[in-house]
Amino acid sequence: MSPSEIISFLLIGAAVIVAIVVFWFIFRKRIKFAIALTAVLVIGYIGYFIYYPTLKVNTHAKRYEQVMEYLTEKYPDKEYSVSPEHYEKGYSVGEFNVNDVETPTMGVTLRVDRKGQVTQILTWSNLGYPAQQELWRKIEFFYGETYTLDKDIADVTKEDEWINGELTAFALTIDEMPAIAFYNYSKASFSLLGLELGEREGFVVLEEDGYLFIYVDKRYERETITGILENGKEFMLNIDQKKGRLIVEKQQ
Incomplete structure (x- = not known):
């Protein structure tokens, strides 16, 4: 009772x-x-x-x-x-x-x-507390609106990962769109610090904690990408042989 x-x-x-x-x-x-x-x-x-x-x-x-x-x-x-x-x-x-x-x-x-x-x-x-390499699976539950029986579950696939101590980044495909998720992880807690989506068959850029993360969809047709960083500077990157992989650069 x-x-x-x-x-x-x-x-x-x-x-x-x-x-x-x-x-x-x-x-x-x-x-x-x-x-x-x-x-x-x-x-x-x-x-x-x-x-x-x-x-x-x-x-x-x-x-x-x-x-x-x-x-x-x-x-x-x-x-x-x-x-x-x-x-x-x-x-x-x-x-x-x-x-x-x-x-x-x-x-x-x-x-x-x-x-x-x-x-x-x-x-x-009921996933419980995830291993660091499995953090990305939480996105399926939290992505978009609050979960209900009417919600269409996002199709999330991990393409690549980067781990540096408690920092973790994943290159993902979410409903056929390239995405990058960035986490802080410890045995006591974890938190999603950033989630960025790009256009279908395109690329996505995320700047977090002094790092520049880039993920280019395998179906992206060009061999170079260009973009503008948060500091206003323009960048151009040759992505030959880098499509489908998470590109990580330490920012100065």
Whole structure:
């Protein structure tokens, strides 16, 4: 039983005691009647306490059916994994972790209320704390708008990587567009410091923490690229044999 449920039962118990005191005061000259009312309240309270676990199981089962009907009706062409089907200790009644079977590493938590209304209350990812080389996989979950069952998941592919201590950069393809993601990573935490996307079949440039990162799509047709740095200087780079690789230069 959760702390909130314990508090609820304590409050109900307190209300029962108050009611008993009031009944005995009102019916102090009708002892048998007062005893009968007291017995009804006490037995009802104990009975409800005993039945409560079964009530949670039954309620959760009913709401599981409701959330499945909701998913079938709203997303008829998709298949979802929904848990827990049966009430389990540690879960809230009527709350379910839901994910598309094609994306098992991310999903949402849906809540079904007493009226059968379904709402999303949380998003989740079960990737856990990533290894430094796997940081890029987090982009699939966070890229774009907040994840929902209606969101189209970005197609993210790692093309190359660069690691220097706690600094990590990835050359990526996101929905067929070249991209660079730059992270700071430690065993305690990690953070995305920069994410830059280029045009399809083009190139992308990112300046972060004293480094210049360039990634050129393999399908880029020219042999040179030009651009303007943050300091206003123009640069030109020969990219022969460098397409599809992450180019890293230390800035002066």
